[in-house]
Amino acid sequence: MLLATASEMAELDRKTIEEIGIPGIVLMENAARGAAAFFEAVIPDLARRHIVVLAGSGNNAGDGFALARIFHGKGAPVRVVCLRPAHRLKGDALINYNILHRLGIPVYHWDEREDFALQFAHVQKADVILDALLGTGLQSEVRGLYREVIDAVNALGKPVLSVDVPSGLHAGTGRVLGTAIKATATATFGLLKVGHVMGEGPARSGRVQVVDIGIPPAVTASSGIQRWLLDRGLCSSWISPRPADTHKGRAGHLCVLSGSAGKTGAAALVCEGALRVGAGLVTLFVPRSLNPVMEVKLTEAMTLPVEETEAQSVSLAARETILEFLADKEALAAGPGISLHEGTQALLKELVEKSPVPLVLDADALTILARDPAPLQNASSPVIVTPHPGEMARLAGLSVPQVQKNRLDVAAEFSRRHNVIVVLKGHGTLVAAPDGRLAVNTTGTPAMASGGMGDVLTGMIAGLVVQGLEPFRAACLGVYLHGLAAEEASGNATSRGLIATDLLPVIPRLIGRLETEDPGSSHLQADDDPHQRR
């Protein structure tokens, strides 16, 4: 499902109105009718409740006025409280406002000189509040009366239904500008907005439904928006069942550079993650003295013992062997548990520059590249990096809060600048490609906060790359399946005690289901918390 910013959505509205000729008032009516149907599904006896519509002065208020008319028509006691004087209304919002008067629907204009408590009494009397204060037109911090009203509404604890976006939530980022409505549910128009799925958006928006307001699909298709919510429909469209006559030689051969003394588990998890998504063959480069350990630990993956440092990590002296071996393989996953030994650092940097096959880099590899990112620029093959926020901060020269506040921009900017695909892990993992493509993941659980989870992900992504999946899609699908496997393995209930190896046996079943699914069938299951939707 596509994700839009406020300005992209405004541009789609403009094209539909000006170039296609569908009047704005028609879009507004479609928006209000779609929202009304969704709100009635959220609160079944809504048309029998006392409803207050809180309105501002823009088209978001216009949607709210139309909703007031619709619920009045269904017999609901409706009143409208408008925080701006009537002379500030214009266009389609004014048309809908004037209709309210002709139908005798009470409209109160909030007079700032009057007592707050007196005016708020109208809101307090309601069973349900419809929030049509601010939509995609939000421009600055919410202050003054708007702020007071929003805070007072949140304190009431009554059901709040938001029109398009919870007022105060920035549609392009999911940031709260000063304050924002905490909605029970939100009906949004045309496309889902970035703000519904990023930052504080999921917590503020409640259940989200995308309402079709009549923007022609061709207009959306020509928008050039390259940002997606990684949902089931999208992921299943990227993967299909293998032909019956497939053999392991056609399913790709992954090489893995992982592990050192004390970190052999990381190497095993990378290898097994790759095998579980269907990599045909996996070979692990292993420090010579650790080979006996890895031979016991790994059954299906092969090992290639190579030169080691005195710290039992792979050394620079192994470079010829490794580069030669890589020549006819499909990808290299490198980093987890390789150590920060000088010799290993030198090897890693050389492999990043010279690898003849795509690379998936994680953990120690990212620490090494944060100290010296030049090899990324000089890489001769596509690179995927999979940092957690701490690693992203080091790579980008920022603090962790700076990364977390700005996840989308930081990932996109690093991707573009260093020409690498970035998988920024954390709640709502992001995948950014240098050409501007960006995806936000929907799967995962807090139970994933345990050692080794990232190693499995590295293996899964690399294992998809060797099977020929384009690197951005491989990263997206790996992230999606990884989160789904964790949900499945933790039974969706427990929030602790899940370990990385628990994910492995459930992966094949999940892929099997995804492969055989009709992508069209689940595209529009869009009426829930975006982070709960698959």
Ligand SMILES: NC(=O)C1=CN([C@@H]2O[C@H](COP(=O)(O)OP(=O)(O)OC[C@H]3O[C@@H](n4cnc5c(N)ncnc54)[C@H](O)[C@@H]3O)[C@@H](O)[C@H]2O)[C@H](O)CC1
């Ligand atoms: N025909 C269409 O274009 C459709 C639009 N729809 C709805 O319209 C809103 C977007 O409307 P817009 O008029 O651009 O903006 P808003 O109503 O969200 O608000 C603008 C209004 O608010 C003032 N303002 C901005 N920031 C603040 C602030 N921090 N504090 C107070 N006031 C602020 C600003 O000056 C304007 O006066 C969209 O969300 C949809 O709900 C429908 O989709 C139908 C098609």
Ligand SMILES: [K+]
């Ligand atoms: K709103």
